Amino acid sequence: MTAQLPPFLEVRQLRHCYSQPDGSRVEALSLDHMSAVGGEAIALVGPSGSGKTTFLHILAALIRPTHGEVLFGGRDIFAPRQAGAHWRAMSVGYIFQDMNLLPDFSAIENLLLAAEISNVSGPAATERANSLLRRLDLWNQRGRRPADLSLGEQQRAAVARAVIHFPSVILADEPTASLDAENAGIVMNILTELCAESRTLLIVATHDEAIKKRFARVLQLQRPRAAENPEPVLPEKAV
Amino acid sequence: MRFRTETRISLRHLSSRPFQTVAAAAVLALSSALAVILFLLTQGLRDGLIRAAEPFDLIVGAKGSPYQLVLNTVMLMDVPIGNIKWSGYAALSGDVRADFSVPLAFGDSYRGYPVVGVGDGILRIRRGASERKWLEIAEGRWFGDEFEAVLGARAAAESKLRIGDSFRTSHGVVLEDEHEALFKVVGIAARVFGPYDRAIFVNIGSIWKNHAHGDNNHSDGEDNEVTAVLVRPASYPDAYSLAVSFQSDAEKQLVFPAQTASRLFSLVSGGERFMSVIVYSVAVCSIFTTLLVLYWSNRDRRREKALLGALGASRGALAAISWLEGTFTLAIGALAGEALGRTGAYAAFRFLGGSTAIDISVPMTFKEATVPAVMFMAGSLGAFVMALAEKTGDAASLKRM
Structure with missing residues (x-):
């Protein structure tokens, strides 16, 4: 009997350019190499415009990079061409800066809907949602819509939604930016606990030094040079 | 998913x-309701005309416009073209090609309700090919003597005349020009669902006497005239044989009322077709607006x-x-349009029912539902194309979140 290999994420020669309205192209991200294993927690830092959000979007297969590869378990997440949505549904949990819960659905419905999209449904999904809501102290708020929840509650619900389908990778884009220090601490504690328990790879983009200090590994991105000068800045820096 | x-x-x-949902659905609902109302009105009018003409196989009247003859005899509208001699009726009643024939005399009225002088043969008329009698007594009895009257169902309901009441008729529709003789109500007819619900049936002899002005000889005999004769042919070939024989008649004409009513409807429906173009244009615009x-x-x-x-x-x-x-x-809009259209048509028929001679009612065929159904399908197809062309789930949208 062989032990199951942990999820393995690898990024090679990643470049991404955006087209400007005047036709020129601006390089938004440049990263030569990065690899991570399941259960790792990585802080993604860098100045504004260094491509933190772009990098997370590429990892979530929301955008296809101009150049380079993203491999998960040795397989390109963009191949075949329509694989992006499946990759997100089955393997990625995404947490946005502004929560972005679906406004027309209650807290528990937001969780169950995410589970259904990931093909987790029925009693197992309900049990998992109830357990997460209790653990995140949202049980009494489960029937409320996002507009009736506090910012802290909304972000906790977003964390629960991101982990409900046991993803391999959690990508969090400034998840505590709109929270006070106390709530930010609560959210980060829960997030790191949940990822450690299930050996999920956690990548958190942040500007917050206090959050950054929580991570054993920090990936530093730097603002790429103009596209006319194709020489990329090598940004990875493990701490 | x-x-x-x-x-x-x-x-x-x-x-x-x-609000958004209702507004989008309402645009479609209103225009499809308009189309449904037009469809039902047209269908109701056509059905009403056919139903009114159904009991009468053939009509013989004075030479002139066949439409006027049908309008006058079947719809009890317009004025009679003229009269034909009693001998014309006598010849038909003795013709082996006619199963029976009924003389009719128009021209008098009571408070706007047409007084129709008829022969007893009118009770033999059947509804189309069925064995059901067209005219039946609901209350009282059929008239026996002259100056006895049987009220049509609507005439009884609206005129408030009851069995045993007496009334005087007027010449034409002029209320002041009343005849001296008093008619006595002896019966009320069951509904025939046509113009004859507004009629007052009297013995044709009473009409002649009323117009005799003291000349007793005018009340019977060969000098009398009838406005029209309803003829039940013995068979279909006999009907056509009769029609052929009247083609060369210089004073009289024979018409197939159902055929004439249908031609009359075609004339009227020219306007209806123009309205249809407008309504369907509005429907197409509303699909685009909804989309x-x-x-x-x-x-x-x-x-x-x-x-x-x-x-x-x-x-x-x-x-x-x-x-x-x-x-x-779109489904909400189409269903609401059908419901609104039917309700509107009921209201329109109720309103029109009081002012038209034809008994028009909302058809129960639901053929009109094809209008909102087609609008729904066309809209749904448009929504499908729009959904395919829609840019969703792009990272640019997420960045703005």
């Missing part, structure tokens, strides 16, 4: 924005759809959600 989940999301989106409202509504939901995409919903699933939202909205 399962279809059930996509349906649930679509329905929740719609119920969360009731435009849906388009803006979908734009409003781009963030939510982008979020669903970020959660893993495929482009197909997102397109399905957009299409379902459109389809549900």
